[in-house]
Amino acid sequence: MNINLLAVPIMYGCDRNGAQYGPKILREKDLVEVIKNQNHVVYDFGNLFIPSVPESEKYANHEHIKYLKPVAETNNNLAHLVYSSLCSESFPFVVGGDHSLGLGSISGASKHFENLAVIWIDAHGDINTPETSPTGNSHGMPLAAALGVGVPELTNVYYDGPKVKPENVYIIGARDLDEGEVKLAKDLNLNLYTMDTVRKMGISTVIEEVLNKIKSSNIDGVHLSFDIDALDKSLVPGTGTPVSNGFSFEEGKKLLEGFLSTGLIKSMDFVELNPILDNKDMTSNLCIELINYIFKTLR
Ligand SMILES: NC(=[NH2+])NCCC[C@H](N)C(=O)O
Ligand SMILES: [Mn+2]
Numbered sequence: 001m002n003i004n005l006l007a008v009p010i011m012y013g014c015d016r017n018g019a020q021y022g023p024k025i026l027r028e029k030d031l032v033e034v035i036k037n038q039n040h041v042v043y044d045f046g047n048l049f050i051p052s053v054p055e056s057e058k059y060a061n062h063e064h065i066k067y068l069k070p071v072a073e074t075n076n077n078l079a080h081l082v083y084s085s086l087c088s089e090s091f092p093f094v095v096g097g098d099h100s101l102g103l104g105s106i107s108g109a110s111k112h113f114e115n116l117a118v119i120w121i122d123a124h125g126d127i128n129t130p131e132t133s134p135t136g137n138s139h140g141m142p143l144a145a146a147l148g149v150g151v152p153e154l155t156n157v158y159y160d161g162p163k164v165k166p167e168n169v170y171i172i173g174a175r176d177l178d179e180g181e182v183k184l185a186k187d188l189n190l191n192l193y194t195m196d197t198v199r200k201m202g203i204s205t206v207i208e209e210v211l212n213k214i215k216s217s218n219i220d221g222v223h224l225s226f227d228i229d230a231l232d233k234s235l236v237p238g239t240g241t242p243v244s245n246g247f248s249f250e251e252g253k254k255l256l257e258g259f260l261s262t263g264l265i266k267s268m269d270f271v272e273l274n275p276i277l278d279n280k281d282m283t284s285n286l287c288i289e290l291i292n293y294i295f296k297t298l299r
């Protein structure tokens with residue numbers, strides 16, 4: 001397959017120094033070679049330009065959302081790269097950076113597809129709004145913004161209005177949802193498979209159910225957004241918001257393969273590696289292993 005490697009070294013969405021170095025360390029660990037060795041052609045687009053804004057201007061654009069302007073601008077640029085990749089029949093693999101970039105990916109993919117579905121594998125829902133966010137960090141908001149909920153600067157990224165319908169959103173592995181997120185998921189009737197639900201149903205049944213729903217709803221493209229904090233806290237010290245009771249490495253692989261082997265996934269994010277927080281490269285090494293597996297199973 002042709003793969004467009006889109007690296008987005010952004011940390012404005014998590015406000016935690018280090019997340020911007022995800023692409024750098026993964027490249028040092030032969031990211032490009034790893035993908036090529038799984039029989040893909042890689043077009044490395046280099047690092048997306050991230051505007052530099054001093055910390056003193058964190059709240060210059062909004063009283064509660066940090067770095068709103070550079071986050072919106074970055075997502076706008078990313079969206080166009082994702083859209084262009086899809087137009088040229090290349091698979092956009094977006095490497096973060098923090099999860100605020102999920103908005104740009106979804107926006108680009110949704111311009112290309114008539115009816116897009118989004119699978120969001122994450123310990124978090126990332127469906128906060130300025131009103132519900134406990135932190136003001138926009139990496140907790142991208143999925144809400146893609147659904148059309150939030151400030152116009154985010155909900156109107158790339159083109160005005162919602163990018164994905166609530167019935168086409170699948171959140172898997174959530175175990176740290178804020179109060180307002182639980183409410184929004186309910187109000188919009190999102191397909192929410194919390195970790196508790198996954199444990200009750202079993203991973204295979206969850207995969208099967210999600211795929212059946214997608215196949216029966218005239219979806220023409222699926223975007224998979226993978227936040228490494230979906231994995232258990234003990235496995236990923238190098239991420240900004242780790243949460244216990246997460247997936248094991250084997251479970252993570254099983255989930256990824258379950259979706260990637262179907263041929264339905266047309267674009268993907270891989271986010272939230274923070275090398276500065278890492279413990280002896282344990283997380284970045286695990287990321288490389290996962291990425292190897294992703295491109296081994298991608299159809
Ligand atoms: N992509 C992430 N790791 N998001 C974590 C979000 C944490 C929390 N819910 C917040 O809004 O700040
Ligand atoms: Mn996330």
Ligand SMILES: [Mn+2]
Binds near residue numbers: 122227230241
């Ligand atoms: Mn997360």
